[in-house]
Amino acid sequence: APRAAVRRLPADRLAPLLAGRDIAAHLQGCDEGLLLAVTLGAGVDGALRRAMATDMAYGVVLDAAASTLVEQLANALENEQRALLEREGRYLTGRFSPGYGDWPITVQPAFVQWLDAGRQAGICSTASCVLTPGKSITALCGAADHPVKGKLAGCATCALRDTCTKRKEGKPCAQ
Numbered sequence: 001a002p003r004a005a006v007r008r009l010p011a012d013r014l015a016p017l018l019a020g021r022d023i024a025a026h027l028q029g030c031d032e033g034l035l036l037a038v039t040l041g042a043g044v045d046g047a048l049r050r051a052m053a054t055d056m057a058y059g060v061v062l063d064a065a066a067s068t069l070v071e072q073l074a075n076a077l078e079n080e081q082r083a084l085l086e087r088e089g090r091y092l093t094g095r096f097s098p099g100y101g102d103w104p105i106t107v108q109p110a111f112v113q114w115l116d117a118g119r120q121a122g123i124c125s126t127a128s129c130v131l132t133p134g135k136s137i138t139a140l141c142g143a144a145d146h147p148v149k150g151k152l153a154g155c156a157t158c159a160l161r162d163t164c165t166k167r168k169e170g171k172p173c174a175q
Helices: 021-026 042-054 056-087 105-115 117-121
Strands: 003-010 032-039 136-144
Touching: 003 056, 003 105, 003 117, 032 056, 032 105, 032 117, 042 056, 056 136, 105 117, 105 136
Parallel strands: none
Antiparallel strands: 003 032, 032 136
16 A cells, blocks of 8 residues: 655754765755655565566566556655645755765665654665665655755766766756
8 A cells, every 4th residue: 555754854954864966956945854755565566576477568567557656656745745835835846866866875774764764654775775665765855935946966977877868869857
């Protein structure tokens, strides 16, 4: 079953999680951070394993559908939090997840712990920083009392910069 976790923290309490220039740039001008996590749950992992073992084509389609669904859940949670903050006269950046730009995926265990995502949503991080259940997303948004956009990570720090087709076409995703 889908589950979620949310935690608001003052920006100065986020320092242990903020390794890298890109996340700092994304949160520039923000006085608060909003830690988010969503998951489809362990049942989806089991269904994906069974599908891949019995019908690879179906398994691939099911995996893509589950990825789309967890992304939609993350969008819905972000939009819900944005609406709540707007009622307080506050503004929210978009989501920024561990592994984006130069924000290392190695912050994932601390992120999950700070969010208490294990208890709240059943999400854990393995020793290799992979989230379980597999169809899970963690992210951080910045909040402020004035409009903020955040800043997308650029090509210079992207792990896919050498193979990115968007960059090769002259249409980088961080425009």
